[in-house]
Amino acid sequence: xxxxxxxxDQGLVQLLNRHGERLEDERFSRYAADLDLEALLAMWHDMTxxxxxDKEATSLQxxxxxxxxxxSLGQEAAQIGAGHxxxxxxxxxxxxxxxxxxxTRGVDLPEILRxxxxxxxxxxxxxxxxxxxxxxxxxxxxxxxxxxxxAMDRDGLVGTGADSDGAVLxxxxxxxxxxxxxxxxxxxxxxxxxxIVFMVQNNQFAxxxxxxxxxxxxxxxxxxxxxxPAVRYxxxxxxASYAVARWALEHARSGQGPVLIEAFTYRMGAHTTSDDPSKxxxxxxxxxxxxxxPIARLETYLRAQGALTDDAVDxxxxxxxxxxxxxxxxxxxxxxxxxxxxxxxxxAEPHATVEAERAWFARYEASFADQGVHA
Amino acid sequence: xxTMTLAGAINRGLRAAMDRDxxxxxxxxxxGQLGGVFRVTDGLWKDFGPDRVVxxxxxxxxxxxxxxxxxxxxxxxxxxxxxxxxIFPAYNQITTQLAKMHYRSHGAIxxxxxxxxxxxxxxxxxxxxxxxxxALFAHTAGLRIVSPATPxxxxxxxxxxxxxxxxxxxxxxxxRYWDKGEVDESRVASQLDADGGASAATAEMSRGRIAREGxxxxxxAYGPSVRLxxxxxxxxxxxGTSVExxxxxxxxxxxxxxxxRSAKRTGRVVVVHxxxxxxGAGAELAARxxxxxxxxxxxxxxRVGGFHTPYPGSKFEHDYLPNLDRVLDAVDRVMTx
Numbered sequence: 001x002x003x004x005x006x007x008x009d010q011g012l013v014q015l016l017n018r019h020g021e022r023l024e025d026e027r028f029s030r031y032a033a034d035l036d037l038e039a040l041l042a043m044w045h046d047m048t049x050x051x052x053x054d055k056e057a058t059s060l061q062x063x064x065x066x067x068x069x070x071x072s073l074g075q076e077a078a079q080i081g082a083g084h085x086x087x088x089x090x091x092x093x094x095x096x097x098x099x100x101x102x103x104t105r106g107v108d109l110p111e112i113l114r115x116x117x118x119x120x121x122x123x124x125x126x127x128x129x130x131x132x133x134x135x136x137x138x139x140x141x142x143x144x145x146x147x148x149x150x151a152m153d154r155d156g157l158v159g160t161g162a163d164s165d166g167a168v169l170x171x172x173x174x175x176x177x178x179x180x181x182x183x184x185x186x187x188x189x190x191x192x193x194x195x196i197v198f199m200v201q202n203n204q205f206a207x208x209x210x211x212x213x214x215x216x217x218x219x220x221x222x223x224x225x226x227x228x229p230a231v232r233y234x235x236x237x238x239x240a241s242y243a244v245a246r247w248a249l250e251h252a253r254s255g256q257g258p259v260l261i262e263a264f265t266y267r268m269g270a271h272t273t274s275d276d277p278s279k280x281x282x283x284x285x286x287x288x289x290x291x292x293x294p295i296a297r298l299e300t301y302l303r304a305q306g307a308l309t310d311d312a313v314d315x316x317x318x319x320x321x322x323x324x325x326x327x328x329x330x331x332x333x334x335x336x337x338x339x340x341x342x343x344x345x346x347x348a349e350p351h352a353t354v355e356a357e358r359a360w361f362a363r364y365e366a367s368f369a370d371q372g373v374h375a
Numbered sequence: 376x377x378t379m380t381l382a383g384a385i386n387r388g389l390r391a392a393m394d395r396d397x398x399x400x401x402x403x404x405x406x407g408q409l410g411g412v413f414r415v416t417d418g419l420w421k422d423f424g425p426d427r428v429v430x431x432x433x434x435x436x437x438x439x440x441x442x443x444x445x446x447x448x449x450x451x452x453x454x455x456x457x458x459x460x461x462i463f464p465a466y467n468q469i470t471t472q473l474a475k476m477h478y479r480s481h482g483a484i485x486x487x488x489x490x491x492x493x494x495x496x497x498x499x500x501x502x503x504x505x506x507x508x509x510a511l512f513a514h515t516a517g518l519r520i521v522s523p524a525t526p527x528x529x530x531x532x533x534x535x536x537x538x539x540x541x542x543x544x545x546x547x548x549x550x551r552y553w554d555k556g557e558v559d560e561s562r563v564a565s566q567l568d569a570d571g572g573a574s575a576a577t578a579e580m581s582r583g584r585i586a587r588e589g590x591x592x593x594x595x596a597y598g599p600s601v602r603l604x605x606x607x608x609x610x611x612x613x614x615g616t617s618v619e620x621x622x623x624x625x626x627x628x629x630x631x632x633x634x635x636r637s638a639k640r641t642g643r644v645v646v647v648h649x650x651x652x653x654x655g656a657g658a659e660l661a662a663r664x665x666x667x668x669x670x671x672x673x674x675x676x677x678r679v680g681g682f683h684t685p686y687p688g689s690k691f692e693h694d695y696l697p698n699l700d701r702v703l704d705a706v707d708r709v710m711t712x
Contacts, residue, residue, distance in 0.1 A: 120481065121475075121478070121479040122479040122480050122481065122483075125483060126447075126480065126483065126484065127483070132447075133479055133480060135472075137467065137471050137472070140440065140467065140468065140471065140472050141472075142440075143436065143437055143439075143440020143441050143443065143444065143468065144440055144441075144443045144444040144447065144472070145444060146437075146440070146441050146444060147440065147441030147442060147443055147444025147445040147446075147447075148444035148445070148447055148448055149444070150441065150444070150445060151444065151445045151447070151448035151449070151450055152448065154426070154450075155448065180436060180464070181436055181437075181440060181467075181468070184432070184434040184436055184437035184440070185437070185440070185441075187432050187434065187437065188431070188432055188434070188437050188441050191432060344481075344482070345477055345478050345480075345481055345482040346477070346478055346516050346517055347477065347517065347519070347541050348477055348482070348485045348539075348540035348541050349539060349540060349541055349573070349574055349577040349578070350578070351519070351541075351581075351627075351628050352581065352628035352629070352630070352631075352632070353627070353628050353629065354516070
């Protein structure tokens with residue numbers, strides 16, 4: 001591994017190593033100082049919940065109930081750590097794999113599957129959760145996030161010291177850093193001092209392409225050219241993920257401008273259920289990262305501290321099972337709205353073409369009803 | 376009533392919209408101190424300040440994309456894309472994001488973003504400064520596309536576009552910027568101040584108008600081509616042919632009802648636009664006239680427009696663009712069919 005390249009694991013901020021041992025960091029330990037065992041247990045809980053949900057969704061896709069699924073397997077620490085660092089006054093612009101952050105924003109996880117069952121393109125109220133809809137065009141949302149952050153600043157919600165202060169957390173992956181939109185977002189955020197945290201989850205793959213196809217330097221280094229402070233950290237370490245995200249969000253909320261944080265992690269699963277990672281990466285690579293599993297190391301630590309008991313693990317297992325059951329029932333129970341609903345919400349005000357086609361479609365459907373063929 | 380140029384009418388309309396709503400923010404390249412390369416925003420930076428008239432980085436996708444985020448928080452960004460041919464870096468943001476967010480969010484998110492684009496030719500410019508890309512956007516559901524032809528419409532429609540909750544591409548016929556006309560500033564103000572003003576405004580800017588009544592041939596045009604269509608009507612009248620001119624004003628939605636009604640009266644239709652005829656607005660209009668007025672037609676619907684070539688060097692643009700002779704030729708052909 002090139003020690004200076006984008007896949008280097010050198011110089012990462014790390015507060016919990018793969019053996020489940022806490023480490024000190026001169027700069028970031030204090031941002032994790034408020035994490036008592038109860039808080040860490042809550043993170044562990046969320047990580048296990050989202051992993052169980054992810055597994056269930058993958059099964060549902062295999063059973064033909066979903067058209068596609070995008071696993072978050074392996075990225076739980078990066079997401080739950082950041083999610084726990086958020087305040088209610090913050091706003092998140094996810095990419096499409098941030099199921100863990102969705103959980104921390106109060107999105108009922110099964111609802112996400114409405115998208116992947118093909119019922120609708122957006123499945124939750126973005127404003128209610130402070131969590132925007134998933135964006136599938138890579139990096140496009142980074143500009144929306146920047147504009148939203150600039151509007152928060154205009155609205156006086158930044159740098160006042162009040163609890164109402166907020167920032168935007170914008171999530172994207174290593175592949176997105178090559179997109180023009182992401183580079184424009186970094187530019188617009190920098191020159192306008194936008195209250196935004198750009199969080200790159202470098203999971204090492206853009207489908208099949210390793211991060212070396214996107215960059216010859218660690219992605220966090222991109223920040224310096226834009227004048228944006230950046231930090232690279234172990235994204236499989238939930239404590240570091242929390243601490244770095246907390247630092248970054250405080251920086252942005254307090255009016256000091258944008259931050260770029262790079263969670264170095266590993267996509268343990270496929271890009272989507274349509275992907276086959278065996279075509280482009282080795283078993284040895286997967287085993288190496290399995291030893292760095294984000295949940296396992298936290299469990300080791302919590303057990304060593306006596307905070308995680310067999311009873312708690314069993315209880316989490318029961319909860320995961322119940323979530324799986326609820327997810328299956330929800331997915332199979334959703335009714336498809338009438339076909340004519342495809343004409344709804346194309347525009348906010350009536351548009352003659354849509355209305356003409358809606359009317360034609362109604363007549364067309366009614367023609368079957370007259371013949372008793374179609375309900 | 377006062378006399379204004381078309382550019383001046385847009386400037387006055389922007390000023391009125393900014394006075395009416397503090398959430399209206401202008402964004403674009405060189406629109407601040409300079410007042411825009413065509414000076415359409417002249418004086419607004421001085422009067423409203425750099426927070427309301429924002430000089431952005433030189434990145435069109437960034438302008439549209441950040442405007443989407445601002446609109447999500449209740450702002451009404453009014454963007455200037457400096458020239459038609461420079462809109463394409465923003466094409467993705469406009470077509471996959473701006474146009475689709477309302478649908479994607481089941482109506483929860485509205486994006487009242489207006490994108491002003493100086494478009495069309497006849498100014499002797501270099502490459503990418505004279506194009507008419509409306510058809511490329513009209514194919515995308517979720518966008519409205521309008522283009523004024525007169526100072527009055529420019530003044531009214533820019534404010535109606537800003538009031539509309541939907542994203543609007545506002546195409547400004549740049550060769551007509553210096554045309555003068557009388558403008559009544561009071562009518563649109565009372566429309567927008569009334570209850571349901573935004574709905575009424577959206578509906579009104581979506582309708583075409585009969586720019587001149589006639590009985591033999593309907594010539595349909597919009598934006599920069601309306602003046603040409605009126606010249607055609609004058610010339611044809613001298614030869615005894617009565618031309619009705621429809622100024623479409625809106626390309627999406629396309630007010631085909633007004634055209635079909637006219638076609639049923641005249642039985643002959645010629646569509647004129649600067650954009651290439653192939654797959655253009657005229658093609659869509661011809662199809663709709665055929666579907667809805669086929670048995671009233673005395674001749675096939677003809678189109679006069681740009682060719683399926685890149686916009687040529689400016690020494691050729693008078694051959695490339697519709698002109699009086701080419702439109703009169705089409706009128707003759709539908710009359711003698």
